[in-house]
Amino acid sequence: EAGVTQFPSHSVIEKGQTVTLRCDPISGHDNLYWYRRVMGKEIKFLLHFVKESKQDESGMPNNRFLAERTGGTYSTLKVQPAELEDSGVYFCASSRGGSLAKNIQYFGAGTRLSVL
Amino acid sequence: KQEVTQIPAALSVPEGENLVLNCSFTDSAIYNLQWFRQDPGKGLTSLLLIQSSQREQTSGRLNASLDKSSGRSTLYIAASQPGDSATYLCAGGDQTGANNLFFGTGTRLTVIP
Numbered sequence: 001e002a003g004v005t006q007f008p009s010h011s012v013i014e015k016g017q018t019v020t021l022r023c024d025p026i027s028g029h030d031n032l033y034w035y036r037r038v039m040g041k042e043i044k045f046l047l048h049f050v051k052e053s054k055q056d057e058s059g060m061p062n063n064r065f066l067a068e069r070t071g072g073t074y075s076t077l078k079v080q081p082a083e084l085e086d087s088g089v090y091f092c093a094s095s096r097g098g099s100l101a102k103n104i105q106y107f108g109a110g111t112r113l114s115v116l
Numbered sequence: 117k118q119e120v121t122q123i124p125a126a127l128s129v130p131e132g133e134n135l136v137l138n139c140s141f142t143d144s145a146i147y148n149l150q151w152f153r154q155d156p157g158k159g160l161t162s163l164l165l166i167q168s169s170q171r172e173q174t175s176g177r178l179n180a181s182l183d184k185s186s187g188r189s190t191l192y193i194a195a196s197q198p199g200d201s202a203t204y205l206c207a208g209g210d211q212t213g214a215n216n217l218f219f220g221t222g223t224r225l226t227v228i229p
Contacts, residue, residue, distance in 0.1 A: 043217075048214050048216050103215055108159050
């Protein structure tokens, strides 16, 4: 079974540019989460999809961030326009449907975003 | 708002020692508590998940405990090996959300051969 896959592994862009991160969850997982770790801080929740629906986007920092999950499969996270403080590692995780208490979240390797 | 603290931030032990990593959280409204390991440049690997109704989980040389009333969890590693060297993260599943995780900053473990 393939794990959670994220593309690209590293992206370097200039301030003001647009970047799109992609996450392919484990096949059959209804839940998809995005997290972010900025330098020296803990990993923080951004948003959660159940299939194609946004269930919770309370962690999204501002309206420069847009996440989609078309057809309930892969997800994209777009940052437009990127700012310096957006630099960090963006993680995606997925888990099965059903009991949340039993739901192990499986993480991808992350996308390291560097905004210059 | 949930806050998760991990102590110590870094730990070095000689190979073969048993060790305990600590995690504390401020809000007991969690679905579960997960322990992860992260190797440099890699993603997070789930080690153990303890549901809020459980007290402990075991996997091989690892044993994790959960005490919701005191807001604490521990990860016990028996007979440590150099391959155990990694950063260990604990995370609570938010019960007011949909199990979105609140992470600690991690403990960086080095096992010296």
